[in-house]
Amino acid sequence: MSDLTDHLRFYQDLGVAGVSRDPKWRARIDSRRERGAEDQPVRDDATLVPEAGLGQPVTIARSAAEALAAIREDLGDCTRCKLHTQGRRQIVFGVGSPDAELMFVGEAPGADEDVQGIPFVGRAGQLLTKMIEAMGLRRDEVYIANVIKCRPPGNRNPEPDEIASCEPFLIRQIAAINPKVIVALGAFAAKTLTKTDAPISRLRGRAFEYAGATLIPTFHPSFLLRSPGYKREAWEDLKKALAALGRELPRPAGS
Numbered sequence: 001m002s003d004l005t006d007h008l009r010f011y012q013d014l015g016v017a018g019v020s021r022d023p024k025w026r027a028r029i030d031s032r033r034e035r036g037a038e039d040q041p042v043r044d045d046a047t048l049v050p051e052a053g054l055g056q057p058v059t060i061a062r063s064a065a066e067a068l069a070a071i072r073e074d075l076g077d078c079t080r081c082k083l084h085t086q087g088r089r090q091i092v093f094g095v096g097s098p099d100a101e102l103m104f105v106g107e108a109p110g111a112d113e114d115v116q117g118i119p120f121v122g123r124a125g126q127l128l129t130k131m132i133e134a135m136g137l138r139r140d141e142v143y144i145a146n147v148i149k150c151r152p153p154g155n156r157n158p159e160p161d162e163i164a165s166c167e168p169f170l171i172r173q174i175a176a177i178n179p180k181v182i183v184a185l186g187a188f189a190a191k192t193l194t195k196t197d198a199p200i201s202r203l204r205g206r207a208f209e210y211a212g213a214t215l216i217p218t219f220h221p222s223f224l225l226r227s228p229g230y231k232r233e234a235w236e237d238l239k240k241a242l243a244a245l246g247r248e249l250p251r252p253a254g255s
């Protein structure tokens, strides 16, 4: 019961009035193949063309799952940057549906993620899961990855040479999944994907185009744990992501 109470309290913090028991709102509105012109996401900002994928091995795959498996194989027991010598236990590649329409991109693994090999499994990950569920989705319907695949020591910020070595694999993951919407979690992911130095407070609330997807920056769940007063702004960003997906907001129960 306390889980349910926590869950409902979280919705209340976000400003969500209630949840629907109607299973129809969970259904995908359309498939990517059936996407109509009227369903194209609104993009009010610059078009971003990732370049770091150039020069990477060409992956010929029949499915997104095969493409992701090939990218993971190319990554191998990676020693491309100094993070492989700085205490990482394992590479944290990504988790979720290869066919996801919605992808979340964070910064780098933390201690819990380094132990489990899965992104966003600590307290911040639990909050991210609640955010996904508040959108009317399940965690296994989306794809979650980080810009950097190995834990930086002491959770320090990733350094430019580490980003240069690791970002090409994120770009390939995005190309394989071909999501309709990407939510960048936190300043680091937002700055990396938008190629700007603008603070997250200026990037959030806006939509960019990134490799054919709508890119929506928002606050990192770790920041929201420290500063819960910003959850409402994060929810506004997630509503923007839902609109770009062509999905309706979960309706209050009984409505």
Ligand code: SF4
Pocket: 075, 078, 079, 080, 081, 082, 083, 084, 091, 148, 149, 150, 162, 165, 166
């Ligand atoms: S952070 Fe990325 S580039 Fe660096 S060692 Fe890990 S997987 Fe390789």
